[in-house]
Every structure is written in C-alpha cells, then in structure tokens.
Amino acid sequence: MKRAIYPGSFDPVTFGHIDMIERSAKMVDELVVAILINSAKNPLFSVEERVSMLEEISGHIPNIRITSFNGLLIDYAREVDASVIVRGLRAVTDFEYELQIAQTNRIINSQIDTVFLTTSLEYAYLSSTIVKEVASYGGDISHFVPERLIDRIYAKYS
Numbered sequence: 001m002k003r004a005i006y007p008g009s010f011d012p013v014t015f016g017h018i019d020m021i022e023r024s025a026k027m028v029d030e031l032v033v034a035i036l037i038n039s040a041k042n043p044l045f046s047v048e049e050r051v052s053m054l055e056e057i058s059g060h061i062p063n064i065r066i067t068s069f070n071g072l073l074i075d076y077a078r079e080v081d082a083s084v085i086v087r088g089l090r091a092v093t094d095f096e097y098e099l100q101i102a103q104t105n106r107i108i109n110s111q112i113d114t115v116f117l118t119t120s121l122e123y124a125y126l127s128s129t130i131v132k133e134v135a136s137y138g139g140d141i142s143h144f145v146p147e148r149l150i151d152r153i154y155a156k157y158s
C-alpha cells in the first residue's frame, strides 16, 4: 500500500491546496492530509476547525484521511507509515526552503522521500496568507476558497 502524507497549516484551506490534494490522491493508495499544530504561528482557525473544513471539501475523494500532528513531520510520516511526503512548489521562493527541509528529512529518515508538485498556473499566486489579507478588509475571496467556507472566514474578522 502506497501512502503519502501532505502536511501544511491549511489556515484556511484554499483552491491551491485542494488542487494539490486531488492531484496527489490520484498517485497513491492513501493520502494523509496532516495539519501541523504550531501555536507559534498564531493560526486564525483552530485545528478542529481546519480538520472539519478539510473534511468538507474532500468528501468526493475516497482515499483520503485528515489528521493533525505535533512535532517533527518526518517522525509523524513514519508513524502513519507514509513513504512519501508531498509538497507544493509555487515560486522560486518556495524552492530554497523546501529543498533544505527535504534534504534534512532524508538525512533523518532515508526511507521517506519528498515529492514536489508544481502549482497549477491558475493558483500560482494563491496562499492562505493572501486569503486572510483580503478577507480582513472584507474583500472578495470567492476566487480563492470554496463558497461554503467563505462565511466562516469573514466571521473571524467581524
């Protein structure tokens, strides 16, 4: 059984993440989407809220599991028996950081490889930070996140 793990903050999940989830789920038997619990990042949404948003938007994908984790990703990947870590690459700025993390992880555990998917062009600009920035000014976020999540995001700023 080939299992991949797709880690991130997903604060909140965007069309860019959903595209990554749909594409990577097709490549493996099971995709574990793992929310990093990192209170230092001061997230807008609680882990529970992020789990339920991810569950709602991935209902159409049968081979997916939504989880959260504390600590080192590479240790959690081993715990869930994943052989692949999936990450998305948007711009050159993502690359340098991601390369360093991927190489570090391979030194810690050479059984687990990192695979990068390049962003779909229509989402190349998109990040959770952009969504929060626009929402905080009451701007239109319908191009960035699924309709059903929009009110929940605005509610954080009202």
Ligand code: ADP
Pocket: 007, 008, 009, 010, 011, 014, 015, 016, 017, 020, 086, 087, 088, 089, 090, 094, 118, 119, 120, 123, 124, 125, 126, 127, 128
């Ligand atoms: P992190 O804080 O770990 O970067 P994010 O939730 O911002 O968490 O992103 C999780 C993963 O999704 C990362 O690999 C990131 O590069 C990827 N990602 C985010 N937005 C996009 C996008 N628009 N297109 C492709 N990949 C993306």
